[in-house]
Amino acid sequence: MKEEIKNSNWKLRKGRIIDAKQMTSAEKWFDIKLEDGGLDHEPGQFVQVELFGIGEAPISICSSPTKRGSFELTVRAAGRLTRAMHALGKGDWLGIRGPFGKPFPVKLMTGNDLLFVAGGLGIAPLRSLINYVMDNRREFGKVDILLGCKTPEDMLFGDEIKKWQKRLDVNFSCTVDRSAPEWKGNVGLITSLIPGVTMNPERTFSVVVGPPIMYKFVIAELLKKNIPERQIILSLERHMKCGMGKCGHCQIDHPKNYYCCKDGPTFTYEEVKAARKL
Amino acid sequence: MNYHILNKDGLDGFIKKLSKKMKVYAPVSKGHGNFAFEEVSSGAQVALKYIPTILPPKKYLMPQREKMLEFDVTGERPVDTAMLEAEEIALFGVHTCDLAGIQCLNMVFSERPRDYNYLLRKEKLFIIGLECNTYCDEHASCALVGNQLPNGGYDLFFTDLGECFIIHVNTQKGEDLLEDMGLPKAFPADMAELTRVREDKKAIFKNEIGVEPKKLPEIFEKAMNSKVWEELGKRCLSCGNCTNVCPTCYCFDMADTVNLDLKTGARSRTWDSCQFSTFAAVAGGEDFRPDRSERQRHRFSRKFKFPLDKFYRFFCTGCGRCTRTCMAKINLKDTLKALAAEQR
Numbered sequence: 085m086k087e088e089i090k091n092s093n094w095k096l097r098k099g100r101i102i103d104a105k106q107m108t109s110a111e112k113w114f115d116i117k118l119e120d121g122g123l124d125h126e127p128g129q130f131v132q133v134e135l136f137g138i139g140e141a142p143i144s145i146c147s148s149p150t151k152r153g154s155f156e157l158t159v160r161a162a163g164r165l166t167r168a169m170h171a172l173g174k175g176d177w178l179g180i181r182g183p184f185g186k187p188f189p190v191k192l193m194t195g196n197d198l199l200f201v202a203g204g205l206g207i208a209p210l211r212s213l214i215n216y217v218m219d220n221r222r223e224f225g226k227v228d229i230l231l232g233c234k235t236p237e238d239m240l241f242g243d244e245i246k247k248w249q250k251r252l253d254v255n256f257s258c259t260v261d262r263s264a265p266e267w268k269g270n271v272g273l274i275t276s277l278i279p280g281v282t283m284n285p286e287r288t289f290s291v292v293v294g295p296p297i298m299y300k301f302v303i304a305e306l307l308k309k310n311i312p313e314r315q316i317i318l319s320l321e322r323h324m325k326c327g328m329g330k331c332g333h334c335q336i337d338h339p340k341n342y343y344c345c346k347d348g349p350t351f352t353y354e355e356v357k358a359a360r361k362l
Numbered sequence: 363m364n365y366h367i368l369n370k371d372g373l374d375g376f377i378k379k380l381s382k383k384m385k386v387y388a389p390v391s392k393g394h395g396n397f398a399f400e401e402v403s404s405g406a407q408v409a410l411k412y413i414p415t416i417l418p419p420k421k422y423l424m425p426q427r428e429k430m431l432e433f434d435v436t437g438e439r440p441v442d443t444a445m446l447e448a449e450e451i452a453l454f455g456v457h458t459c460d461l462a463g464i465q466c467l468n469m470v471f472s473e474r475p476r477d478y479n480y481l482l483r484k485e486k487l488f489i490i491g492l493e494c495n496t497y498c499d500e501h502a503s504c505a506l507v508g509n510q511l512p513n514g515g516y517d518l519f520f521t522d523l524g525e526c527f528i529i530h531v532n533t534q535k536g537e538d539l540l541e542d543m544g545l546p547k548a549f550p551a552d553m554a555e556l557t558r559v560r561e562d563k564k565a566i567f568k569n570e571i572g573v574e575p576k577k578l579p580e581i582f583e584k585a586m587n588s589k590v591w592e593e594l595g596k597r598c599l600s601c602g603n604c605t606n607v608c609p610t611c612y613c614f615d616m617a618d619t620v621n622l623d624l625k626t627g628a629r630s631r632t633w634d635s636c637q638f639s640t641f642a643a644v645a646g647g648e649d650f651r652p653d654r655s656e657r658q659r660h661r662f663s664r665k666f667k668f669p670l671d672k673f674y675r676f677f678c679t680g681c682g683r684c685t686r687t688c689m690a691k692i693n694l695k696d697t698l699k700a701l702a703a704e705q706r
């Protein structure tokens with residue numbers, strides 16, 4: 085016997101790509117409009133993207149909720165689904181579930197100074213918060229953005245970054261691991277930028293997003309600056325198959341039994357410092 | 363309290379009548395001391411004395427492969443339908459450990475966001491339990507986790523009193539069925555006999571590992587870096603048998619399949635295992651649980667530690683299936699004993 089489940093949490097919303105752009109050889113950007121209304125997300129959340137017949141993958145929403153009508157994703161070609169996504173363009177349809185996950189604690193950050201630390205593709209989830217802060221700049225204190233990339237060619241959102249660089253109400257610094265002849269900026273790991281930031285640690289929230297290897301070193305620098313553990317916010321990555329706290333893939337090796345999809349992906353360092361791996 | 367009586371020679375008629383109403387699944391002997399839940403239509407097919415079946419009844423609530431969505435991309439815009447393919451079935455002869463296993467899964471899938479595939483399937487299930495008056499075999503540890511006695515989770519529950527079964531009625535659905543079959547109510551003498559059986563069980567079923575269950579969470583708290591995991595890691599083959607046969611393991615994978623027309627297809631859920639090497643590997647090349655020892659610790663923690671915080675119960679029912687199936691002879695009772703011994 086076969087029956088339809090009307091309220092299934094597995095059912096997909098249909099999204100249409102209204103704009104797309106190849107950003108680097110590995111990353112492509114998409115602007116997506118859902119046919120049944122807005123996504124209604126908060127900074128730091130993610131969606132499950134389905135390509136019918138290929139599968140599903142978790143992708144962070146990289147646009148701010150202050151941008152209405154559509155939302156944006158940045159996708160690195162990493163495997164089957166993400167490579168297939170790179171073949172899509174304007175007018176193509178996707179299946180979307182979500183938004184999922186606990187957002188960045190925006191309300192707690194209000195009235196405080198912010199220090200953003202982004203490594204590589206980590207700028208994508210952070211951008212949902214950075215642009216939110218830019219659009220509500222009055223609500224926050226001093227804002228510093230630190231960005232680290234492998235090489236200058238790997239830098240994402242270059243045009244937007246130029247705008248951040250020009251703004252007087254934001255301090256922006258950038259570094260690359262490996263230089264290129266035309267590069268005039270810093271060379272070195274992202275950790276090298278932190279000592280140079282002046283801050284009032286008690287009223288600074290630092291939001292860190294990057295590859296797993298980055299966390300340990302960046303957190304050590306932030307702790308040296310006396311930023312309280314619960315004001316260090318991270319967004320973690322795990323393998324995900326459901327986004328609903330069921331499939332088990334995203335469970336973090338932590339005594340508190342956290343599921344990255346439901347209890348995260350954003351966590352304070354205080355919450356997850358007992359994890360075996362960040 | 364509502365109890366009915368079914369004479370043993372009436373079982374065949376009971377199963378036959380039941381199978382006219384809906385499909386009936388019950389333990390069936392598969393030879394070599396193995397049993398499996400399979401469709402039956404007569405009492406003779408049912409194995410009344412059986413050790414836990416190879417696969418637990420979870421296969422009826424969460425099939426090994428289950429279609430969750432059907433999709434069609436023929437038109438300009440893709441269309442998908444969330445669907446359930448399930449029928450009304452009766453499960454006959456479910457032991458108390460497996461009733462507990464179903465209760466664990468119920469908790470997981472009714473947590474929000476709910477999984478309606480599971481929940482609707484569960485509504486279509488008529489469950490008839492069967493008491494164990496003695497141990498299945500030496501691998502069971504049901505008394506450790508308090509599952510040697512029935513704790514609900516059934517419509518009807520059968521206890522063998524020698525000549526007859528006494529049937530506990532737990533739901534209206536169960537009552538209606540028995541009335542329909544014309545089964546007589548139990549007499550006080552039958553009730554006294556049931557009490558005696560349960561009294562005897564007290565002498566038979568004893569804490570199998572000699573460690574207070576209350577102590578287990580604390581033991582696991584301290585066992586993060588235990589040598590026991592290293593030892594298991596050296597032996598484990600990562601075959602995933604232990605999780606496949608576990609009545610409370612529910613981790614899954616989702617995958618799309620496309621039909622030959624390349625336009626229609628389905629999204630299905632399949633069983634997955636935390637013992638597989640790829641389970642926690644992500645795209646950047648990072649693997650969050652690369653060692654077998656870590657994966658074994660994870661499996662045991664998900665039985666004896668994590669669910670206590672969330673669901674206030676162990677997610678081990680004491681069925682012993684993991685021990686029976688393990689090619690590396692990894693033994694659940696021995697592992698628990700070794701962890702406890704380490705902290706003495």
Ligand SMILES: Cc1cc2nc3c(=O)[nH]c(=O)nc-3n(C[C@H](O)[C@H](O)[C@H](O)COP(=O)(O)OP(=O)(O)OC[C@H]3O[C@@H](n4cnc5c(N)ncnc54)[C@H](O)[C@@H]3O)c2cc1C
Nearest residue numbers: 141142143144159160162163164165166323324643644645
């Ligand atoms: C919360 C979250 C947010 C993310 N945000 C972004 C983003 O904004 N942009 C982006 O490009 N990527 C993001 N990712 C990573 C992205 O989900 C994976 O790159 C993607 O799932 C790989 O799928 P695939 O089918 O292309 O690869 P596959 O062919 O499935 O596999 C390639 C590799 O990816 C691993 N992998 C498979 N599925 C997952 C999964 N669900 N999660 C992680 N790794 C997986 C495999 O183990 C394998 O090593 C995010 C991941 C998470 C958990």
Ligand code: SF4
Nearest residue numbers: 598599601602604688
């Ligand atoms: S059944 Fe045994 S060998 Fe196989 S994964 Fe489980 S513990 Fe390892």
Ligand code: SF4
Nearest residue numbers: 608678679681682684
């Ligand atoms: S862990 Fe082993 S004994 Fe416990 S419920 Fe699962 S299969 Fe049964």
Ligand code: FES
Nearest residue numbers: 327330331332345
């Ligand atoms: S993604 Fe399935 S449990 Fe988190």
